[in-house]
Structure formats: structure tokens, C-alpha cells
Amino acid sequence: MLVNLNKILPRARRNGYAVGAFNTSNLEITQAIIGAAEVLKAPVIVATSEKAIRYAGIENISEMVIGMAKRTKIPVTLHLDHGKSYDLCRECIKHGYTSVMIDASHLPFKENVKLTRRVVRVAHAKRVTVEAEIGRLAGIEDDLAVKEKDALYTDPHEAKRFAEETECDALAVAIGTSHGAYKFKGKPRLRIDILKEIAGLVHIPLVLHGASGVKSKWINHVNRYGGQMAHARGVPDDLIRQAVRNGIAKINTDTDLRIAFTAGVREYLQKSPTDFDPRKILGLASEFIREVVADRNTVFGSKGTA
Numbered sequence: 001m002l003v004n005l006n007k008i009l010p011r012a013r014r015n016g017y018a019v020g021a022f023n024t025s026n027l028e029i030t031q032a033i034i035g036a037a038e039v040l041k042a043p044v045i046v047a048t049s050e051k052a053i054r055y056a057g058i059e060n061i062s063e064m065v066i067g068m069a070k071r072t073k074i075p076v077t078l079h080l081d082h083g084k085s086y087d088l089c090r091e092c093i094k095h096g097y098t099s100v101m102i103d104a105s106h107l108p109f110k111e112n113v114k115l116t117r118r119v120v121r122v123a124h125a126k127r128v129t130v131e132a133e134i135g136r137l138a139g140i141e142d143d144l145a146v147k148e149k150d151a152l153y154t155d156p157h158e159a160k161r162f163a164e165e166t167e168c169d170a171l172a173v174a175i176g177t178s179h180g181a182y183k184f185k186g187k188p189r190l191r192i193d194i195l196k197e198i199a200g201l202v203h204i205p206l207v208l209h210g211a212s213g214v215k216s217k218w219i220n221h222v223n224r225y226g227g228q229m230a231h232a233r234g235v236p237d238d239l240i241r242q243a244v245r246n247g248i249a250k251i252n253t254d255t256d257l258r259i260a261f262t263a264g265v266r267e268y269l270q271k272s273p274t275d276f277d278p279r280k281i282l283g284l285a286s287e288f289i290r291e292v293v294a295d296r297n298t299v300f301g302s303k304g305t306a
């Protein structure tokens with residue numbers, strides 16, 4: 001069932017769980033995301049970045065995900081991740097996306113509001129939902145001064161004004177995560193205090209980007225089969241659960257899927273040096289992605305909610 005975010009996220013926020021948004025750029029990853037969510041009876045958001053769209057072709061990726069979504073009973077949203085322009089958001093809406101993110105978080109507040117409002121207007125006319133972002137999702141480096149660090153986090157009062165003025169459907173906040181496999185130098189830490197304050201003021205579903213767990217089980221697996229991913233570190237499950245308890249209703253995961261995919265391909269190729277069938281090579285990768293999607297959805301609490 002193809003749905004927009006409003007069919008799944010407000011309910012998630014009300015009931016204290018989060019829906020997983022997983023990035024895809026090909027057939028195998030999409031099948032694994034939707035297949036695992038089906039088994040778990042969890043709603044799921046299939047996200048494509050601008051680079052993924054360029055890689056796969058917008059017709060190919062949108063038709064594939066929409067087709068799979070329509071053929072399953074669980075709610076599936078096709079979502080543009082980190083849309084940087086009005087034109088790209090419109091292009092996605094034209095191709096049947098049920099949700100778009102306009103990420104103008106790098107712009108000054110007023111311009112972020114202006115661009116987000118423009119996207120909201122065109123999206124809502126087609127019953128497409130909009131996620132926007134306020135705050136900067138940069139890696140919070142250890143050597144930044146306290147003042148500089150604070151400037152990166154979402155300001156709760158700005159977030160309230162932003163949500164009211166833009167009428168966006170979901171809001172991504174910056175509370176200390178960053179994209180990729182190397183999120184923390186020292187002890188992983190999230191500003192749950194800031195999140196609590198935001199959640200007290202902003203009642204639409206909140207979104208956590210850069211939420212991959214980067215678990216040592218998978219890093220060790222990659223490294224065992226020839227990878228080199230020392231010092232990779234993600235967000236521990238207990239911090240994710242705290243974030244969910246405090247208003248996060250959508251959680252983005254890309255890196256964990258990439259790592260699982262890499263672990264599968266590396267293991268398969270090393271163990272089967274005579275094989276050259278792409279379906280077999282990608283088979284183990286798909287299996288590992290399913291395992292990761294199931295694990296993430298269980299941590300998010302979305303299992304059994306579809």
C-alpha cells in the first residue's frame with residue numbers, strides 16, 4: 001500500500017515508536033527493505049537521495065518502488081531524501097513520490113522557511129507530505145568550542161516557529177548525529193535535553209538523520225573479509241530508544257545497509273572464487289540487509305504496527 005507520511009508518522013509519534021526510513025538505489029536493496037518490513041509487519045519509508053536518483057534514473061527507481069509498494073499490504077512511503085531544490089521536489093512529485101524532503105537547513109532561517117513553504121504548497125496540492133530540516137547535521141567534532149557546537153544543534157524556539165510558518169509535516173532536527181560510518185570520536189552522545197525541549201514545543205513528528213548503529217558485528221564482518229573500516233562508530237541502540245521516547249517518529253538509515261551489503265559481497269566473493277553469477281553474489285548481501293532492517297525496526301518499536 002503506497003501512502004504518504006501522514007498515514008504513518010503521527011500515529012507513531014502518538015504511540016511512542018518510530019518508523020524506519022531506509023535508503024535505496026537498486027532492486028536488491030529495495031526488495032530487502034520492503035521484504036523485511038513485510039515479515040515484521042512494520043510500516044516502512046523507502047528513501048532515495050538525489051545521488052541515488054541520478055544513479056538509477058528517476059523513472060526506474062520510482063516505478064520500481066511504487067510497484068512494490070502497491071503489491072504489498074504494509075504501508076510504504078516513497079520519499080525523496082535531502083532534496084536540495086524546489087525543482088527536484090517537483091520532479092519527484094511528478095513521478096509519484098508520496099513524500100519529499102526539502103533540505104534547506106544550510107540557508108539562513110528566513111530563506112529556509114521561504115523555500116520550504118514553496119515546496120509545501122506544491123506538495124500538499126498533490127497530497128504529498130513534506131519533511132524539512134532545521135539545525136546543522138554536521139559531525140560534532142571533539143575540538144569544537146562549546147559555543148560553536150551549540151550553534152549546530154536545532155534551536156527549540158526556532159523549530160517551533162519554523163514548523164508553524166512552513167506547515168511542513170515532519171521536522172528533522174540536529175541533536176548530535178551525523179551521516180556516515182564515523183559519527184563519534186569519543187563516547188557517543190546525543191542532546192536528548194534539546195530534543196525534549198523541541199518535542200515540548202513542536203507537535204509534528206520529529207526526524208532523526210544519521211542514525212545508523214554501525215554495529216561492531218558488521219564492521220568486524222567487513223574487516224574479516226578484507227575490508228578496512230577501523231574506528232567506525234554509530235549511534236548505540238539505547239540512545240535511539242531514548243530519542244524515540246522523546247518525539248522522534250522517523251529514523252533514517254543508510255550507512256548500516258551499505259555496511260551489511262559490503263559484508264555480504266565481500267564474504268561471498270572470498271568464499272566462492274569460482275562463481276560469477278551476480279544474483280548469487282548479491283544474494284548474501286540482500287540477506288544481510290534484511291537482517292539489519294529487521295533489527296532496526298525492532299529497536300525503533302515499529303515491529304507489528306502495520
Ligand code: G3H
Binds near residue numbers: 052081082254
Ligand atoms: O543522507 C545521506 C544518505 O546517506 C544519502 O547518501 O547522497 O551518497 O546517496 P548519498
Ligand code: 13P
Binds near residue numbers: 023180211212256
Ligand atoms: P546514516 O548515514 O547514519 O545511515 O544516516 C542516513 C541518513 O540520514 C539519510 O538521510
Ligand code: ZN
Binds near residue numbers: 179210
Ligand atoms: Zn540524512
